[in-house]
Structure formats: C-alpha cells, structure tokens
Amino acid sequence: MKQTTFFSIALFMLIFQGVWAQDTYLHCGTIMDVETGKFLKEKTIVVSGDKIKSIVDGYVQGEVADQVINLKTKTVMPGFIDMHVHIESESSPTTYIDRYTKNDVDVAFQSTVYAKKTLMAGFTTVRDLGGSGVNIALRKAIDKGLVVGPRIFTAGKAIATTGGHADPTNGMKWDQMGDPGPKEGVVNSPDEGKKAVRQRYKEGADVIKITATGGVLSVAKSGQNPQFMIDEIKAITDTAKDYGMLTAAHAHGDEGMQRAILGGIKTIEHGTLMSEETMELMKKYDTYLVPTITAGKEVTENAKKPGYFPPVVAKKASEIGPKIQAMFAKAYKKGVPIAFGTDAGVFNHGENAREFVYMVEAGMPVTKAIHAATVTNAILLGKATELGQLKEGFIADIVATDKNPIDQVETLKSVSFVMKNGKVYKN
Template sequence: MRKIILSGIALLFSICAFAQKTYIHAGKLVDVRNQKVLIEQTIVIEGEKIVSVSAGYQNPGSEDSTIDLKGSTVMPGLMDMHVHIEGETSPTRYIDGFRENEADVAFKSIHFAEKTIMAGFTTVRDLGGSGVNISLRNAINSGKVIGPRIYTAGKSIAPTGGHADPTNGMKRDLMGDPGPDDGVINGPYEARKAVRQQVKYGADLIKVTATGGVLSVARDGSAPQFAQDELDAVVQTANDFGIMVAAHAHGDEGMQRAINAGVTSIEHGTMMSEETMDLMIEKGGWLVPTVTAGMSAAAYGEIPGYYPPVVAEKARRIGPQIQATFGKAYEKGVKIAFGTDAGVFPHGENYREFIYMTEVGMPNLEAIKSATLTNAIFLGIEDKLGTLEAGKLADIIAVSGNPEQDITVMKDVVFVMKEGKVIKQ
C-alpha cells in the first residue's frame, strides 16, 4: 500500500512538472511600470498566472502552445474605474424604465459586458445600477457569462430629489417616497442604513451623488446635495466595512464636502477649482475624469429630442468642461484613475478616453499606465494585476500598431486573455 501511495505522489509531481504552458510571442510589449515599449518578448503562462516574461522569442516545449502576436503590441488588460454595465445611452432611455423588467435589464447587461471585455477592458468598476450589476458580477465570477471582472457599487446613494433618486421626473403618484433601501437618504442615520443595505445586497464599494448630475431629470446639475454630516456618515460606515466611497460630483462645493468626508475618489470633477485640487492632493484623493462622458453628452445634447429639454441644456453646458479640468488637475499633480462612464456612450468605445487624455498633455504611455498599473494600485490589487510580470494573473491584451506613437490604435484590440483564458483572438 505504501508503495502505491508513493507511486501516486510521484506521478502527480510528474504531471505537475509537465503541465502545459502557453507562450505568447509579443512583437512589442508595453512595460507600464517604466513606461517603455520593449521589443520581441516572450510571456509564459501556466494556468491563470504569468510565470515569466523574457527578451527574445523563447521556444515552447512539445506539450506547450504558442500564440503569435509578433505583429502586435501587447500590454496588461485594461481597467475602467467608471462604467454603468446595466444600460446604454438611447433616445428611449427615459421611458425604458417603465417598459423593461429586471430580466430585460439583465440580458442587456450580458451583451454590454461582452462588448467591454472584447474592447480589452478585463476589469471595471460599476458605479450604479439597479442591483443587476451584482448578479452579473457573480455570473462572470462563476464562469456562466463572459465579461470583465466587476467591482460594483450596486445602487448609488442620493438624497430625495437628487441625482440617482430613481423617481425623478415621474408624476407624483408614481414618485412615492423612496428610502434607504432604495438608496435614497435624508440625514446621517438613513445614510448609515443605506450603506449597510448595499453591503448586505453584495456591493463591493459605495457611490454617492455629492452634487447634481447632468443626465438625471432634475433641474440642477452641479449644486451640493448632501449636508456634511450625511457624507461623513456614509464614509465612516463604509470605512467600518473596509470599502471605498466614490463621489459623483460636478460642482466645487459638493466636491470639497466629499473630500473632507474622506471619499476615495471624485468622479467627473467638472468644475473643480485649484483650491479643491490642492485639497485632493493634501487628502490623497483620486480623480476619475470620465472625459468621454462629458464630450458624448454634449454631442447628444445637440440632437433634437435625444434628451429631455432639462437634460439637454445641462449636457450642452456642463459636458464640454470636463476635458480642460482634467488637464489642469493632471498638471497640478492630482492622482488620476482612468474611468470613462461607459453607458453614457456606447460600451466598447472606452478607448476614446485615451485620446481625450492625451489631447491635453498626458503622454500616451502614461495614459495606458493610468488604465493598468495605476488603477490596480487604486483598487489595492497591484499584487495580482496591472503589469505583465511573473506571479500576476494573466490578463493580457494586444492591439494593432504602436500606441506610443499613435494612441488611436487602442481601439484596435485584436487579442484578449483573462486569467489565462483566451477570450478574443
């Protein structure tokens, strides 16, 4: 019996020693840590992890497989820190909520998730939906659905009548009086309950709408919407759970309240003053600029009937300001996390953010770093993702052309691998 056991152990070790590996031959490879493009590299993958990255085209073993990307530029899987995976912009968006069931939203979200990962984004942060986003995350994690790794806020938290109050624009008998269970709060006690409720539902983080918004059917798009004690209660409660808080904010006063409360990130930051930029640097906060959303909303606002009139006016006025503000914040030294607000524009067009970022001064490879290593640091997962290095999960993409010379090639994703599994080739 002892000999049989020892023979079995020896066989097991023998099988492990000759486990099949995948060799990727990369014509160019983006070293995001050092912001350099390396030539003729080999990435060796075993299971879900990278085991080595080396110069030259290494020869695989007889049991191994090879992926030829000699004509492409290879880089880590991209990360978008602001998407809305449940929906997508449409002229019918404001009535779809009265016609669609939760199942309809769920089936659409599967399509949007696939578009996202096929565009090279293997990790996203979903910042607000109905709760379908939580189920979608679970379905992707269990392998039932193809899509990016999702960190989700579940339902955004708003004050009554604020951006993310789901009953804005309805007639009074449909408005009702949504409360903390629906992500609508008034006062610090309800703020605590709303955070705990989202955690109970399965949220990975919390999102608050610290100011008015552009696309909600509400008059104001920039004024502060929470009192300081309400924001303090949200952040303190989230901190107790060990999760971050993202704050949607266009207006400056609302941003300052959110930063002073201790939020991790400001989303959009459209009208951010230099004083607020200094405060962000002092407090260590991050800006997720979502320039693509602002530019897209402004363009849609010019199309007659695309948005309700109250939304169209805000979109035309507020949207175009985001790019310039991002440029000033970047130059001043505010920490930047790549995020687009995909869903405000079609999913799969997330690459447009690279173009807008580089137009106002961010170098091409630094923009790519913001969507890879920087975002991994932002999420606290840099030990697993963000670079192509031994021991990291094999989230790998490739594009045609050289993004160091032409950032627009980021739209031409020809290969996607997530955790060692080829999604697109």
C-alpha cells in the same frame, strides 16, 4: 504493441485529467512596462493557469502540449481597467421610457451584450458605479463563467439624497414617487447613510458610490448643486471603510466636491467645475480624479439632437459636457492624482478607449494615461499585487495592439488580442 497502447492511454488520461497542464507561450514583439513607461523588445510571456508564470528574453518554445501564440508584430500590455462604467445600460433616445417598459430580466440580458463588448475592447476589469442591482448578478455570472465579460467591482445601487442625482423616482408623477429610503439608496441623515452602506454590503456590492452633486442625466433642475452634508458623507465613508469598500462620488459642482473630499471620499467622478482650490485639496487628501471626458463629449453631441434628451437634461448636457476636457487638462498640469474612467453606458460600451485619445489631446502622455488605466486603478481597487501589470505571479490579463500607442494612440481603440484570467477571448 500492448505496452505502447498502455502508455498512450496513460498519457491521454494524464492530459484529460489536467495532470499535464498546458501552458501558453506568448511571443511578444514589444511589451510595455506600464510601471516605468518603457517598451521591452522580443519577450516571451509564459502563462500557466490564470497567472503569469514568467517573462523571459527572446522567443522561447514550451513543451509539446503547450500553446504558442504569435504576437511578434504587436505591442503587449496589461488588460485595461475602467473605474467608471454602467454595465447595465446604454444611452438612447428611449432611455427615459425604458425604466417603465423594461423588466429586470430585460436589463439582465442586454447587460451580457455590453459586458462582452467591454472585454473585447481590452477592458478586463471595470468598476460599475450604479445600476438597479443587475450589475451584482452580472458580476456573479461572469465569475462563474456563465457570461463573457470583464471582472466587475460594483457599487450596486448608488446612494443619493431625496431628489438627488441617483434618486430613482426623479421625474415620476407625484403619486408614484413615494418616499424611497436607505434600502433604495436614498438617505437624509448620517444614520441613514450608514444603513445604506450596510444594505449595499448585504446585497453584495464591492464599492460605494454617492452622488455628491446634481447630475446631467437625472430629470432634475440642477446639475451641480451640493446634495450631501459633510457629516452624512463622513458617516458613509467611515462605514464603507469598516466593510473594506472603496468610495466614489459623482460630482460636477465645486462645493459638493470639497465636501466629498473633506468627508473622506477617495475618487471624484467627472469633476467638471473644479476650482484650483479644490485641486489643491485633492492633492492634500490624495483624492483621485476620474475625469470621464468621453461622457462629456457624448452628452454634448446628443444634446444637439432634437428629442434625444428631455429639455431639462438637454440644457444641463450642453452646459456641463463641453467643460470636462479643459478641467482635466488643468487638473493634470496641477498634479491632481488621476485615475482612468469613462462613464461607459453614457456612450456605447466597447468604446471605452476613446478616453485615452481625449486624455492625450488634453496634454497627458499616452504612457501616463495607460499607467492610470492599469497600475493606478489596480492600486485603488486594492489589487496592486494581482492586476495592472505584466509581472510574474500576476493574473494573466493581457491585451495587444497592432501598433505602438506611442506612435498612434488611436490603436488603443482596436485591440487585436485579449486574454483574461489566462484564457484567450480575442486573437
């Protein structure tokens, strides 16, 4: 009796101390090999800690302490990666008043809600392309397990020129505008561009974003004029390269896009008025288009609502928004490299998968769209051997849908299982 009690206590202590680690066995009816676009039947994914330990044929059982999760009726894929979100905010009729009434702590608390919605939608990794700096604190909180949300790579504050799309003082009274500089993300020379990049690095940003042209939602007249000189862009990209930071450029107008590409930017966000000449340039320089079709759809609809946008914004939204999907269709057919990104925050967080539907509508096969949101984006983030695929040794970011997206792309909008870093968040 004493011996039995001793062994029971010893076993309990081993489990309690984590010496006998629990693995998770996912019984998967269908797995999508996102690299090839093929679907594999009846597999077991074995997850140990935060990694995929193995993928084996059939439905394999583990040890007594292991957890088994039944996904036999599901289609299983890697967690999705969204390369363009704004996790701090969400569009509303009060957006332009909020910056005068909300403190950073208000923004921080609301961002935790948006982060959770994003993860529950199956997006286990995002690239945040500009906010107040709360996005950096949110990334840290998620990494520490204090907040539920996706893995975040963030630009912190986007870099603009004076009066440019990301100048934080646009639309203010003259006596409130001041003269923001590199610290605030506003530059007007190559040297100031270098300083702004180093400031973002100092603050903890992972990537660099510039606003190469005017934008839709800024309180400024033009939504498409070029706003950087090539030497300014090159100073920014060269400095970012020194610090190991991926670069992105918001761009609607064609001239601004060309300058961004020639200046060394890696991803063009939106690309609305892209010419065929620019498409060829993107192919030549291996520059990726992040189309954000969903944002275009959303601003088009919101522009129709009286009072939703200031008049100067509503005009730009109704002109630019409807053109993104058609541009994407043309760029895809031309062979422009495509990455997946949505501009979530311009529309409601958690609805990121709408982008898959619009990409498929525009002629991209669903397997290619999913490849863009997994393999391609992992490569761009420098995480090709860790994220974006279901393979042995990769981080266990795993999602599942009730139906096969080949048969119904809409199923991607309602994932039924989410695992991030080996932990189940939705089942």
